[in-house]
Amino acid sequence: MEIFHISAECYPMAKVGGLADVVGALPKYQTNAGHKVRVVVPCYSTKFRKENDFECVHWGSVKLGNFDFPFSVLKETTNKLGYELYLIEINELFDRPNVYGYEDDIERFLAFQIASLDWILMREDVPNIINCHDHHTGLIPFLVKYAYKYEKLRSIRTVITIHNGLYQGWFGFDKIHYLPEFDLIHVGFLEWNNSLNSLAVGIKCAHAVTTVSPSYLNEINIAANGLETLFNSVRNKSKGILNGIDFEVWDPSKDQMLAHNYSIDTFEIGKQKNKEKLCEEFELDPTKPLFSFIGRLFEEKGGDLLPQASALALSENFENINILILGSGNSVIEEQLVQLRNDYKGNYNVFIGYNEELAHLIYAGSDYILMPSRVEPCGLNQMYALRYGTVPIVRRTGGLRDTVIDFGDNGNGICHDQASVGDICYSINRAVRLYEDKLNFNKIIKIGMATDHSWERVCQEYIEIYNLIIEKNEV
Numbered sequence: 001m002e003i004f005h006i007s008a009e010c011y012p013m014a015k016v017g018g019l020a021d022v023v024g025a026l027p028k029y030q031t032n033a034g035h036k037v038r039v040v041v042p043c044y045s046t047k048f049r050k051e052n053d054f055e056c057v058h059w060g061s062v063k064l065g066n067f068d069f070p071f072s073v074l075k076e077t078t079n080k081l082g083y084e085l086y087l088i089e090i091n092e093l094f095d096r097p098n099v100y101g102y103e104d105d106i107e108r109f110l111a112f113q114i115a116s117l118d119w120i121l122m123r124e125d126v127p128n129i130i131n132c133h134d135h136h137t138g139l140i141p142f143l144v145k146y147a148y149k150y151e152k153l154r155s156i157r158t159v160i161t162i163h164n165g166l167y168q169g170w171f172g173f174d175k176i177h178y179l180p181e182f183d184l185i186h187v188g189f190l191e192w193n194n195s196l197n198s199l200a201v202g203i204k205c206a207h208a209v210t211t212v213s214p215s216y217l218n219e220i221n222i223a224a225n226g227l228e229t230l231f232n233s234v235r236n237k238s239k240g241i242l243n244g245i246d247f248e249v250w251d252p253s254k255d256q257m258l259a260h261n262y263s264i265d266t267f268e269i270g271k272q273k274n275k276e277k278l279c280e281e282f283e284l285d286p287t288k289p290l291f292s293f294i295g296r297l298f299e300e301k302g303g304d305l306l307p308q309a310s311a312l313a314l315s316e317n318f319e320n321i322n323i324l325i326l327g328s329g330n331s332v333i334e335e336q337l338v339q340l341r342n343d344y345k346g347n348y349n350v351f352i353g354y355n356e357e358l359a360h361l362i363y364a365g366s367d368y369i370l371m372p373s374r375v376e377p378c379g380l381n382q383m384y385a386l387r388y389g390t391v392p393i394v395r396r397t398g399g400l401r402d403t404v405i406d407f408g409d410n411g412n413g414i415c416h417d418q419a420s421v422g423d424i425c426y427s428i429n430r431a432v433r434l435y436e437d438k439l440n441f442n443k444i445i446k447i448g449m450a451t452d453h454s455w456e457r458v459c460q461e462y463i464e465i466y467n468l469i470i471e472k473n474e475v
């Protein structure tokens with residue numbers, strides 16, 4: 001079948017977080033399974049865009065009210081990512097260094113969605129499936145069904161995959177005239193809580209809704225930033241599919257970003273060498289257990305708990321541990337984390353910013369990865385950690401609940417229930433004791449490294465959903 005993934009992010013073209021990893025990998029495995037898969041993302045001015053060759057396959061113009069935005073569709077010429085990658089080039093809106101965070105984000109992603117559909121409309125073949133990802137592409141299922149100009153695309157079945165239901169892309173009805181014309185009888189699909197809510201539109205109009213883990217699907221039926229009742233009402237077309245990880249990109253035996261490669265048979269020496277490199281770079285002590293955090297520094301990730309939890313854990317353990325943090329986000333949290341350096345020099349450090357290479361080295365060189373998330377739709381860090389022989393310490397929520405089992409229950413990690421400083425420190429103290437029991441510690445590492453979270457295993461679940469909605473052929 002022919003499948004389009006339309007998304008705001010795709011690794012390695014543009015990555016802010018886990019959305020990019022999923023959209024960068026799932027299509028490759030769907031292609032390997034014999035499908036024709038194309039990925040469409042905006043043309044930001046990223047390193048990948050500058051360093052690779054693209055050809056123009058289409059051009060046109062998007063009208064948003066009184067504004068006209070000329071656009072081109074660029075195709076990556078080599079297909080080296082394992083699928084066809086297309087960029088929607090609208091220089092006025094996307095030739096910027098960041099993916100998100102601009103005042104005109106609503107206009108940017110509206111234009112992106114319309115340009116993508118305009119191009120698909122002009123192609124000879126009509127795809128079977130459009131898989132949208134998060135609110136940036138949430139209007140597509142509505143437009144495909146109801147916009148007059150996309151009449152020819154009505155046979156396409158649409159899926160919306162929810163990676164993060166907190167962000168919903170709301171805007172006022174004063175911008176409704178930006179949308180291509182449709183019969184106003186359908187306007188109710190656009191409304192949620194008196195505004196136009198892109199994610200809600202996608203959930204209402206897509207033929208299927210997927211979340212990135214089964215537990216997250218259960219949770220958003222109870223708490224979903226205002227969309228709970230909507231999720232309840234679409235339960236019969238929803239499914240939680242646990243994310244996979246790209247076993248080719250994330251392979252400690254081949255990863256070029258590591259100081260030393262290793263496998264399940266050589267992890268002890270291999271991990272120690274990576275740890276030494278990290279400790280040298282960040283002035284930490286390689287003889288002590290290393291606890292790390294990688295991620296966006298926001299409350300949903302438990303980022304606000306990190307400064308106090310780090311200070312308390314370091315004090316309680318008489319500085320017999322190392323803590324290393326890589327991330328960026330809330331500036332207050334960033335500042336607090338930077339301040340801590342003065343108090344715990346030699347055992348604590350932080351890198352504020354985004355650094356893909358450093359992230360790989362941290363997964364390899366750490367003993368534990370901390371994930372104190374309040375909300376975690378799936379979480380990829382714990383899966384990367386497991387593959388790299390690093391024991392995850394997680395709060396039981398969302399996908400973390402589905403992938404990490406406490407070692408007390410013969411599992412692969414350490415779990416706690418509350419998003420609190422006390423619970424994080426309790427887990428760190430358990431981890432310190434576990435680290436001293438080398439036999440048991442190594443056994444848990446091996447359980448983690450042997451776990452198969454590859455997309456190869458998971459990608460069929462998406463195909464099953466696609467087949468189901470194609471067979472049903474509902475309007």
Ligand SMILES: Nc1ncnc2c1ncn2[C@@H]1O[C@H](COP(=O)(O)OP(=O)(O)O[C@H]2O[C@H](CO)[C@@H](O)[C@H](O)[C@H]2O)[C@@H](O)[C@H]1O
Pocket residue numbers: 016017018019021022163164212243294295296326327328353354355356359376377378379380381399
């Ligand atoms: N400062 C930094 N430097 C380098 N790398 C960094 C970094 N900060 C984050 N990363 C990387 O970004 C990715 C984060 O992925 P996650 O899935 O954990 O969270 P995210 O909230 O972005 O994704 C959302 O979508 C994904 C995909 O569905 C869900 O797993 C998740 O729960 C949901 O919140 C990982 O590859 C991580 O290594």
